[in-house]
Amino acid sequence: MTDLATLLEVGGPVATLGGGAAYARARHPGVYWSTVGLPVSTIRLLSSYGSVMEACGLTVAPSRLRVLAVKATTRREVRPVPPRRGIIRPTTTGLRVRLRLAPGQEPADVAASAERLRHAWGVHAVYVTTIKPGVVELRLVGFDVLRQVRMPRKLRPDLLRVPVALREDATPFIRDYRTVPHQLTLGATLSGKSMYLRHLVAGLARQPVALVGIDCKRGVELAPFAPRLSALATDPEQAAELLPVLIKEMEDRYDLIKARQGIAPNTPDEEITSDIWGLPERERPVPVVLFVDEVAELFLVATKKDEERRDEMVTQLIRLAQLGRAAGIYLEVCGQRFGAELGKGATMLRAQLTGRVCHRVNDEASAKMALGDIAPEAVSAACAIAPERPGLAVAGDTSGGWSRIRTPYLSLGDAAETCRDSAHLVPDLPALKPFRPDVPVRPPAETPDPVVRPHPVTD
Template sequence: MSDLLTALILGGSVVVLGAGAVWARQRHPAVYWAVLGLPLSVVRVLTSYGSVMDACGLTVAPSRLRALAVRAATRREIRPVPPRRGLIRPTSTGLRFRLRLAPGQEPADVAASAERLRHAWGVHAVYVAPVKPGVVELRLVGFNVLTRVRMPRTGTPDELQIPVALREDALPFVRDYLTIPHQLTLGATLSGKSMYLRNLLTGLARQPVALVGIDCKRGVELAPFAPRLSALATDPHEAGELLPVLVKEMEDRYDLIKARQGIAPGTPDEDITSDIWGLPESERPVPVVLFVDEVAELFLVATRKDEERRDEMVTQLIRLAQLGRAAGIYLEVSGQRFGAELGKGATMLRAQLSGRVCHRVNDEASAKMALGDIAPEAVGAACSIAPERPGLAVAGDTSGGWTRIRTPYLSLSEAAAVCRETASLVPELPALARFRTSVPAYEMASPVPAAPRTALG
């Protein structure tokens, strides 16, 4: 009887532990990975590394000297040699280690076997990144980090570099305006486009940057952030007055750069500049980021007079996109669709927006508008985003590379509070003073329950 009772206790404990592990893996994958997934994956890698490399075709014949030494010392069969593996370094989302490639191998050989390595070691994904000639880093991700987004801890971001989302390889997706000055963000209703905008705007709000908004939906998207905005236009008429001021500001900054270039002979080369970042800090004008929400509203016209105003605004936007980078003026354009059917100048403006982020869209044509001309392989990934995964997007750039990203949840009240707290950072730009809006940020007397994550993204 006592043996039966002991067996029942042990069996019940095993069942409870197994059920707990399954529950943790589904509900709290980060906890499951830290407690159970990480040790198991390390054991798999250590015990099966040589055989897995051989099965994936990543081994090479040993050198003649090594073969002679093995034959003389052990008289064993000479086996192919896998790439030399470095130390395994655990992370909160997976593990990583470096491989020193054998002569004749290249990083593409390892990248081609990433899917087979994933299955062999039982992890969610394997990513390969070159480190230096002959060395690559394997990053193993233990679970789907985009299910519940938790941004990794980072230090204070550099100027105009904002960690705004999480990539599928567990690295932060950084919006770097100095590398990619202008960006287009497309997405259908409830796709998470507004959540991306909130994270980006609140990140910029903490930096010494002038934020300018054009929100032709009567300001419903950008008005809550008014305390931190240097200017806000809430309809096409106001946008038509604001854009010429920005163009004039850009021209004034070019005059400043030219004045700096017209210095006396014998001046050191490092004092000659072609953009504002080469100017002394005391003379450098503050960067300006222009947010254009629902860009299609600027293109829609009803009368011939509206058409003339539209053509003028589009021309000014194109000028800002073509020439604004050197003057420290950057564009962040978003909408549901941005194609040639909007009218003259739409395609030309889109071509200047080198960064692309595509959330869930209503048709394949919209995904092609965002990604088809820079990363055609990413169009299918954008079209496969499910409605129940708001905030999930595909980010691409003109290099042809792309990755899936997802923004963390940020409520409207939290984003508005950040803008109120950073209102003192609004820079002094006299030309934009008359466009400072008096619309107050939303002050809620009592907390309003947040909508579910699936609705807001």
């Protein structure tokens, strides 16, 4: 009986802690990492750092001075020297530690051993970033941050910079229109492409920016955001009327820039500009972001007349992509498939779209259309996206870099409410007023009947 009581006293709490840790690891990985994973991984890293580096081939022979010093002071064996380790910095999703590379090493050597380091220290992933010559940072991620996406809380808002997703290394993916002016976003049905677009619109709605939409699905994607849109076209016919207006707006802005460039001999250098961002703030026109949803609908034709209209619209889109950045006009082109088979001008338009985001697609050819010309190794990653993870995508740009990202959930009602609350930020652009969408009037809330009905006072 005494043995049973002792077993219950000792084994009960141990079983409870083990079961709680297993539940937290499966359901709340962030809590598990903060309580169990972080101290365990830190101990592993500190205790095995030298041996792991040596096993991964990340050590170099010691200098002669070091050899002489060791032999003169101790009788220990002179071992190879690993990269000098900096302070370990814990985070809510992992660890960060900087390494000063030994002479003769390069960041690619550490990056090639990232998978070995992951297994040695028992973490989910290891990513290597170059900080400066001779210094790299290891970002250890303790769990799969893309399974339950939680955006970082401290994100500094800025004009035309919208945090829309989380990278697999737990850093935010920010859509920066000043750096990447135009982007192509592809994705099959239910892949999360609409959620990505929803985050973009909701993020830009709070900024002094003009939002223009072309939604050839009769407006079902962009119509809920009508209170914040400066213009909306819901079919190819309306798009054919809207695009020339945007071209004229772009040309007017170029005339404004050229007028500013009437350089006098006493003009300061800082007042000479080649885009709207060099203009004084009081003269600077408001930026315009054009969302094109289901871009393939603009290319499809049925008659000869439709073909002429298609060619004109494609030419105007290409002009906006080529010249719009300096005028403060940015393109966000979305679709399920986009390639040369759409018709003349499709490949040329795609070449002007610097940023690429590819969600789950129905075939490998669609992934190649999005990423094959900028990051061929990312095509296989895009094809491996499972249907059970909507919002997961591969983001790349023309620099050749790419990463997996996932967009957090944002309901359509919340995004539409954000647009309604920021409707007062719609800028005054007279040229776009004819295309301003009709905003439905919200019915007034019904006041409930009082619990106690008043009765008239009688004599």
